[in-house]
Amino acid sequence: MGTNMRSKWWGWGAPEKSYDLSRKPYFWPYLNNRLDIPENPFLFPPSMEKIDLPPTYLPVNTLNRLKSRLPPGQIFTDRESKLTHTYGKSYHDLIRIRRAIFPVVPDAVVYPETEEDIQAVLRWAKENGVGVIPWGGGTSVVGGVEAFRLKSQDGLIVIDLRRMNRILKIHKESLLADVQAGIFGPELEEQLQEKGVTLAHYPESFEYSTLGGWIAARSAGQQSTRYGKMEDMVESVRLITPAAILETPCFPAAANGPDINQIVVGSEGILGVLSQARIRLKVIPGRKFYTALLFRSFEEGVEAVRKIMQSGIKPATVRLSDADETEFVFALREAKSGRFSSSLQKFGMKILGMKGFLPEKRAFLILGLEGEATSVRNEWRRIVKMLHPFSPFKLGEKTARQWYDHRFENPYLRDTLMNYDLLVDTLETATEWENLWNLYRAGRTAVLSACDTLQIKGIVTVHLSHAYPTGSSLYFIILAVPHVGKELEEWWKIKKAASDAIVSAGGTISHHHGIGLDHRPWLKQQMDGTSLRLLRQIKQTLDPNGIMNPGKLLPD
Amino acid sequence: MGTNMRSKWWGWGAPEKSYDLSRKPYFWPYLNNRLDIPENPFLFPPSMEKIDLPPTYLPVNTLNRLKSRLPPGQIFTDRESKLTHTYGKSYHDLIRIRRAIFPVVPDAVVYPETEEDIQAVLRWAKENGVGVIPWGGGTSVVGGVEAFRLKSQDGLIVIDLRRMNRILKIHKESLLADVQAGIFGPELEEQLQEKGVTLAHYPESFEYSTLGGWIAARSAGQQSTRYGKMEDMVESVRLITPAAILETPCFPAAANGPDINQIVVGSEGILGVLSQARIRLKVIPGRKFYTALLFRSFEEGVEAVRKIMQSGIKPATVRLSDADETEFVFALREAKSGRFSSSLQKFGMKILGMKGFLPEKRAFLILGLEGEATSVRNEWRRIVKMLHPFSPFKLGEKTARQWYDHRFENPYLRDTLMNYDLLVDTLETATEWENLWNLYRAGRTAVLSACDTLQIKGIVTVHLSHAYPTGSSLYFIILAVPHVGKELEEWWKIKKAASDAIVSAGGTISHHHGIGLDHRPWLKQQMDGTSLRLLRQIKQTLDPNGIMNPGKLLPD
Numbered sequence A, B: 001m002g003t004n005m006r007s008k009w010w011g012w013g014a015p016e017k018s019y020d021l022s023r024k025p026y027f028w029p030y031l032n033n034r035l036d037i038p039e040n041p042f043l044f045p046p047s048m049e050k051i052d053l054p055p056t057y058l059p060v061n062t063l064n065r066l067k068s069r070l071p072p073g074q075i076f077t078d079r080e081s082k083l084t085h086t087y088g089k090s091y092h093d094l095i096r097i098r099r100a101i102f103p104v105v106p107d108a109v110v111y112p113e114t115e116e117d118i119q120a121v122l123r124w125a126k127e128n129g130v131g132v133i134p135w136g137g138g139t140s141v142v143g144g145v146e147a148f149r150l151k152s153q154d155g156l157i158v159i160d161l162r163r164m165n166r167i168l169k170i171h172k173e174s175l176l177a178d179v180q181a182g183i184f185g186p187e188l189e190e191q192l193q194e195k196g197v198t199l200a201h202y203p204e205s206f207e208y209s210t211l212g213g214w215i216a217a218r219s220a221g222q223q224s225t226r227y228g229k230m231e232d233m234v235e236s237v238r239l240i241t242p243a244a245i246l247e248t249p250c251f252p253a254a255a256n257g258p259d260i261n262q263i264v265v266g267s268e269g270i271l272g273v274l275s276q277a278r279i280r281l282k283v284i285p286g287r288k289f290y291t292a293l294l295f296r297s298f299e300e301g302v303e304a305v306r307k308i309m310q311s312g313i314k315p316a317t318v319r320l321s322d323a324d325e326t327e328f329v330f331a332l333r334e335a336k337s338g339r340f341s342s343s344l345q346k347f348g349m350k351i352l353g354m355k356g357f358l359p360e361k362r363a364f365l366i367l368g369l370e371g372e373a374t375s376v377r378n379e380w381r382r383i384v385k386m387l388h389p390f391s392p393f394k395l396g397e398k399t400a401r402q403w404y405d406h407r408f409e410n411p412y413l414r415d416t417l418m419n420y421d422l423l424v425d426t427l428e429t430a431t432e433w434e435n436l437w438n439l440y441r442a443g444r445t446a447v448l449s450a451c452d453t454l455q456i457k458g459i460v461t462v463h464l465s466h467a468y469p470t471g472s473s474l475y476f477i478i479l480a481v482p483h484v485g486k487e488l489e490e491w492w493k494i495k496k497a498a499s500d501a502i503v504s505a506g507g508t509i510s511h512h513h514g515i516g517l518d519h520r521p522w523l524k525q526q527m528d529g530t531s532l533r534l535l536r537q538i539k540q541t542l543d544p545n546g547i548m549n550p551g552k553l554l555p556d
């Protein structure tokens, strides 16, 4: 493999790590109360050897031609390379892995080390009608890296960027850095922070995703409310396309016609391979202040967040959970007072209820402020004033620190739950403030009635996590108990119902995960025909033979 | 004409207004000292009647077909309509007006009232091979609205949007508004501010330019450092193109592939006519604090501004003048203490010099903070600390208020100077901080040596007015005394030398004025071939017959 950055091929994160429920006594009772959880886990990932691999599609001679054009040690065709490069990390992906469903796998995985290597691969793929999937961390949750080959294609390969992982230059005076696309989050931040700067892009998938994947999928980090999404963080990109290299100029701003950067950002590998980018950095904030608050209702919380967002303050994080999610969060609290909120322990859940923070309504908020110390203090003072009419309960900094310190760990829990064959999926959308309730209700109702129709039990929890003066994202987490063996079919019914509802209710089909394969059916309803035609034309210009990430993003 | 929003056809602004130099006793002496100003003004605008109009190009029958398709009262072919829709407001334009050079004028000016009207015009233009120039306020300074017809075209018309000037809806809860493209700055802000909101987009041309023009040219207001450029202010657009209508969706953010908005923003009329947009508003800031400071050198000032911009503070305005511009600004101070800075009057210029603020080096800064009162106070406190090492001289709020209150008046001065046949032009570029000095020197040197070569006297003053954490704009003002009768030729030599130098030094050919006709030769060096091909393809898709704003933006 390319580097020693390895993760579970069948689930999330470090192979030796799993979610620690041992100190969380409230979680299983909560879940058992809401869902019919099987008594014992039974759905485990298969061993690689047992999986039926489809036959190699690509003729050996064709592959040999590629070998002759690349330095040795870049092409892998072993079983492990193929299996670890077939799916991303969505529920849809992981359930297929557990069920050993591998109808298509890539014929080879290539690890280029230079732009010339990438160009050689694309030239070869063009000549030979081979599909090419650019691969960053492979954490896509929308089928963005799924092994999908067009009927017309004679093979399918993955270009895994992980060997192109260097910071080429940090321009400290200008707060910019030239960075290769294959760098992973931790590698990037470590080197930047050594120099006193940061990108401050922290998606939950931070540890296992790459700069190239973030740009290609328009990713949003957990601090995006202050620092922006990836589209805001890119000054210039280099994209190796089958037609030519595209490179955008390096200006802080310009009025030189349309902004080509914004065609490349979000292109999800269908136009070419991002080799590097010049990214906009920030000075490491002097103060990070995170606190947790409890509102009497999600409605009140939303109103408060809107006020904050429209006041000119840019919190780093606002993460407001609805009642169902608040219950979930509380169920995940630890037994010992040291770990979860001590003030919450003190007052106790019952007293909270008596104060009007009713379990069926209350809403949990993580609020994070970052910046220079006096600014943060001033912002917090202003926020306290704004919050006064809502008189939220202050859970405090300790509770928030719990969230902050463990903010990359939740994905591990999904794997544990999947051992019990639970369906665990997420949907993320966004809309303007005035349409938020409509969208919230539509999404929830769609999921719950889909579960009803399927006669399965389900929970849907919602939070708002990326906010703007004009609106907000909404993030739905779905937990359900599908009929054993019918996971895929039932997942799709829920996903379809929810996505239909979200789109009809005026939400975007994706706020930060992207389109990939899974959201493709809805893009047509999100873009007018003219814009779609433009996109197709752009693809045609840069990838005339249609080899790049076949089947992704563009609807049929 | 369409509305009663009228301005001088041969110069800037309200016909009855001109720049008041009567209370500014230092200005003429300053100018006479630096340049050989003719004793009396002699180059006046011609009267409309005296101008030789080229023959109408468009066959009468063709025009009649358009008349039959539009409501009455929308098509004008009179002399005044043509002459007032031939040029924008650049020096290049105004000198041609004064010299009565009108080789091409539009054959007609159309004032559509609905999208259907626009569509009817475009359909007709397509059928008849007629070029179409979308016209907002006509304040372009890059030849963006110049009457330019391709050889292959059988006529040229202007679509003047001023009758489509309504705010369709203010979405107060979401801080958004749906606004027609032809609305002028003052109309827009008046109606928004009545509702407690603002766009806060104040280009110097604010009073006579339109929303559509701002979007089409990627305009930047004088408060863009806080509120962003037009590309940041647009949530959704409607563009009527010859091929179809293009409408982008309304989401606060999304990950639905490339951002089509950013193809429309900056399209300068070459893809279609913007009919309306959903724009992002702000709550009117509770406090506006503007103050003026003097640094010992432009270098120190730049260093201070960079520090501020990288500290997380977003001032509304930072406008830092180099020594030559500082001298110019001081020369424009008023005689009575009440008007210009009283503290400056008190200390007197001499004492300033003794304190190390030497005339040949000192740099004038306007710093504006906007927002909630306690935030502004905190930001100012932090800035004072940051400025400490530079110990700038505090000219204070009064001086800044002078600038603020008169910030839309400078363009009138150009007209006065042009009466003396002075060349008055501006160049605006931007680059990363680490390249600022290089660009600054290159631009200045190019202008001054071009003047030398031409054996004319010239002044070039520079300010930095739109700043970013990563870099800044640089704005060059050129004053020169061309040889009488050779104004156009000498202007072009200076413009070309400066633009060549700016581009070679890594600056953008435009930070906010756009490309139009005048910057077209340099765009090729600013975009790689692949991006240019993409742009051409996009144009081909939306405007297959090439009728939209012929000759603009895209290099040959």
Ligand SMILES: Cc1cc2nc3c(=O)[nH]c(=O)nc-3n(C[C@H](O)[C@H](O)[C@H](O)COP(=O)(O)OP(=O)(O)OC[C@H]3O[C@@H](n4cnc5c(N)ncnc54)[C@H](O)[C@@H]3O)c2cc1C
Binding pocket: A012, A088, A089, A090, A133, A134, A135, A136, A137, A138, A139, A140, A141, A144, A145, A161, A181, A182, A202, A203, A204, A205, A208, A209, A210, A211, A212, A213, A214, A215, A216, A217, A218, A219, A220, A221, A222, A268, A269, A270, A272, A273, A274, A275, A411, A512, A513, A514, A516, A549, A552
């Ligand atoms: C548990 C979990 C949590 C997540 N949390 C977040 C979150 O908080 N915020 C968020 O935005 N996303 C999140 N995601 C989604 C995912 O991590 C993001 O989409 C991320 O940007 C993908 O990066 P990656 O490097 O893994 O890209 P991949 O998954 O490898 O690829 C994603 C897409 O980009 C393309 N691509 C990748 N690299 C390149 C390249 N160099 N050139 C061209 N195209 C390329 C691929 O072809 C694919 O279409 C999460 C995913 C998981 C599984």
Ligand SMILES: Cc1cc2nc3c(=O)[nH]c(=O)nc-3n(C[C@H](O)[C@H](O)[C@H](O)COP(=O)(O)OP(=O)(O)OC[C@H]3O[C@@H](n4cnc5c(N)ncnc54)[C@H](O)[C@@H]3O)c2cc1C
Binding pocket: B012, B088, B089, B090, B133, B134, B135, B136, B137, B138, B139, B140, B141, B144, B145, B161, B181, B182, B202, B203, B204, B205, B208, B209, B210, B211, B212, B213, B214, B215, B216, B217, B218, B219, B220, B221, B222, B268, B269, B270, B272, B273, B274, B275, B411, B512, B513, B514, B516, B549, B552
């Ligand atoms: C004295 C002076 C000061 C200026 N100061 C600034 C400043 O501070 N900041 C700044 O950004 N600019 C400034 N400018 C330049 C100019 O005002 C801007 O470019 C402005 O955005 C133009 O707006 P407008 O409505 O006048 O557009 P126009 O000049 O009419 O048109 C500009 C371009 O946009 C196109 N266009 C106009 N309306 C539409 C539409 N509805 N649909 C499609 N295309 C359209 C035109 O075809 C043309 O290409 C200044 C100009 C002058 C003369």
